[in-house]
Amino acid sequence: EDQVTQSPEALRLQEGESSSLNCSYTVSGLRGLFWYRQDPGKGPEFLFTLYSAGEEKEKERLKATLTKKESFLHITAPKPEDSATYLCAVQARGGSNYKLTFGKGTLLTVNP
């Protein structure tokens, strides 16, 4: 069974204080690892897809990296508007089943 564990559950940062969120996973053959941002009462917003170990992707203050066992979401000089829950999900390879298995998320709060 595919599993995703995110840590920490919650993270408080001061504006400008860089940090990283962790996503550890076990999957029977990884097709893709996905990062989403979710604001309260809204659906997840797509951020990144990573497909193979060593891959990195960047978007503004966010950078996602991938190894064979985990992914990191690095946040550089965060701003209060980066406050949200960040969700990690994996998609297994094989067959026609493209479903995502999600972690519980990391609630990020950035204080001004």
Add this chain to the structure above:
Amino acid sequence: GAVVSQHPSRVICKSGTSVKIECRSLDFQATTMFWYRQFPKQSLMLMATSNEGSKATYEQGVEKDKFLINHASLTLSTLTVTSAHPEDSSFYICSAMDNSYEQYFGPGTRLTVT
């Protein structure tokens, strides 16, 4: 970017009634859509996979006769919660998969059963 809409955004219904939620992909065709539910401070739990023109595939523990899914076109899937009860109150979110296998999520529907 890809846009997915849901309607309604909020609905309150009485116990025993049925509620239909629509999920539309606005600027791309989606042969596969997914339905999730999310309880407060919990992550998304997949309920079912909806394939255009065929029967939905339900996850273990999800009652297919209670949560009816119809994927009648390449841009529309519907979820009907039949004979709703208070324990069905939740945040229901759909996603639509594009031809790159990436999923884009709708804004969610808050269902409250009284």
